[in-house]
Amino acid sequence: QVQLVESGGGVVQPGRSLRLSCAASGFTFSNSGMHWVRQAPGKGLEWVAVTWYDGSNKKYADSVKGRFTISRDNSKNTLYLQMNSLRAEDTAVYYCARGLNSGGWSGMDVWGQGTTVTVSS
Amino acid sequence: QTVVTQEPSLTVSPGGTVTLTCASSTGAVTSDYYPNWFQQKPGQAPTALIYSTSNKHSWTPARFSGSLLGGKAALTLSGVLPEDEAEYYCLLYYGGAQVFGGGTQLTVL
Numbered sequence: 001q002v003q004l005v006e007s008g009g010g011v012v013q014p015g016r017s018l019r020l021s022c023a024a025s026g027f028t029f030s031n032s033g034m035h036w037v038r039q040a041p042g043k044g045l046e047w048v049a050v051t052w053y054d055g056s057n058k059k060y061a062d063s064v065k066g067r068f069t070i071s072r073d074n075s076k077n078t079l080y081l082q083m084n085s086l087r088a089e090d091t092a093v094y095y096c097a098r099g100l101n102s103g104g105w106s107g108m109d110v111w112g113q114g115t116t117v118t119v120s121s
Numbered sequence: 122q123t124v125v126t127q128e129p130s131l132t133v134s135p136g137g138t139v140t141l142t143c144a145s146s147t148g149a150v151t152s153d154y155y156p157n158w159f160q161q162k163p164g165q166a167p168t169a170l171i172y173s174t175s176n177k178h179s180w181t182p183a184r185f186s187g188s189l190l191g192g193k194a195a196l197t198l199s200g201v202l203p204e205d206e207a208e209y210y211c212l213l214y215y216g217g218a219q220v221f222g223g224g225t226q227l228t229v230l
Contacts, residue, residue, distance in 0.1 A: 045224070050219065
């Protein structure tokens with residue numbers, strides 16, 4: 001079955017970096033756009049970034065532009081989120097989600113269970 | 122900054138019908154925004170319900186339907202069950218970036 005498993009979360013100090021991973025299985029990963037979405041404690045969902053099926057096009061939310069980088073390794077069926085210059089407001093559960101098409105522009109269907117990132121000194 | 126607005130909370134009786142809406146600060150929502158709807162229960166990851174305005178996923182119960190209504194995207198639940206109590210989020214596409222609404226807490230009472 002289609003499965004997404006996030007990892008790499010943890011506690012990190014402000015200004016430091018962290019890389020999240022999302023391992024995909026049960027579908028042809030290289031055909032799908034992929035998203036990162038986050039949810040701060042007690043808050044709503046916030047779309048973070050999307051990458052096209054081949055990594056050729058990427059879009060970011062303004063709140064993370066210039067600090068976060070989405071990437072993928074289709075040979076490893078893995079999606080990444082490199083997070084630099086982390087701030088307290090980046091504290092959230094981070095979900096990866098499969099896009100509905102190769103560019104991910106029409107939404108997403110399957111979600112992982114999330115990994116928690118806490119930015120605190 | 123683009124803002125997507127949903128009703129903060131709604132209450133419906135079991136067996137009743139309720140419509141949740143999703144508005145864009147940029148103007149009327151059309152099918153070009155590819156409205157999506159998601160359900161999230163406490164402590165769980167979101168579950169996709171509707172994509173591209175009105176299309177259901179294979180797992181979406183028949184009582185959920187999506188549409189455009191008065192310049193907004195809409196999610197209608199007919200024959201509401203107690204298990205439908207949850208937070209509901211819409212998602213709109215803005216030519217690359219995508220934006221979630223703030224969510225609607227649906228109470229079944």
